[in-house]
Amino acid sequence: MQFSEATTAPVKRVQIARYACAVGDFNPIHIDEEFAKAAGMPSVIAHGPLTAALVIDQLVAQASAEALRGADVRFRAPVFPGDTLTVVPTEDGFEARKADGSVAATVTLTEAGA
């Protein structure tokens, strides 16, 4: 299947909090601003699996959940509130790029029948 470039909505703090509740991951670096700053981050960061889910969601929107058999997601940079992720097809798979062009994650996808 040919995938096209697609961009997420800006990540919101409330979205990170909702994800924490949905999967039960309350690591303070995702929900506690002071903890995140003490750990050297400018603010809380999105959960890695949330970043992965947001990227995968852009692919599901173009194919379907049934059409996907695997995804290998490597995190390259933290995702902060306000970041958008543009999922760009590359020679090796996909890159999830922030608005400044930096790569937040790379993804290798396995499709059904591959």
Added chain:
Amino acid sequence: MKLEAEGSTVYRGEEVVDTHRLNGLAWALGSASAEETAHLVPFFGPTMAGETHFVDVLGLDLSRALLGGITYEWVRPFRDGEIVETRVVIDKVFDKGSNRFGVVVAEFTDGDGALIQRQSSTFIERGAA
């Protein structure tokens, strides 16, 4: 992370893929396709028994830890209301350079023992080696 944690079982038990969980995840994703995507990624294996339990078993220093990657193998999406057997183990703990790595594998199977999904999550603890 503790090297001796390798081989430890983090969690083993049954889970219901309940509508509340799926809706909560779809709400967090907030897109037109979120409901469908939620059926692929409703669980994060390492925190199945609670984030605190996982941190204790692996001996993770949260102030130095990050998630390096996650690999999903999907046989099929989860189905609303189904009961799945879950097994989460610490597959590997090893040092590379100055960092320590931990690989956590979660398997989700149906009532007949057939695999639904396998996740492999790689944690990195900076400067821990």
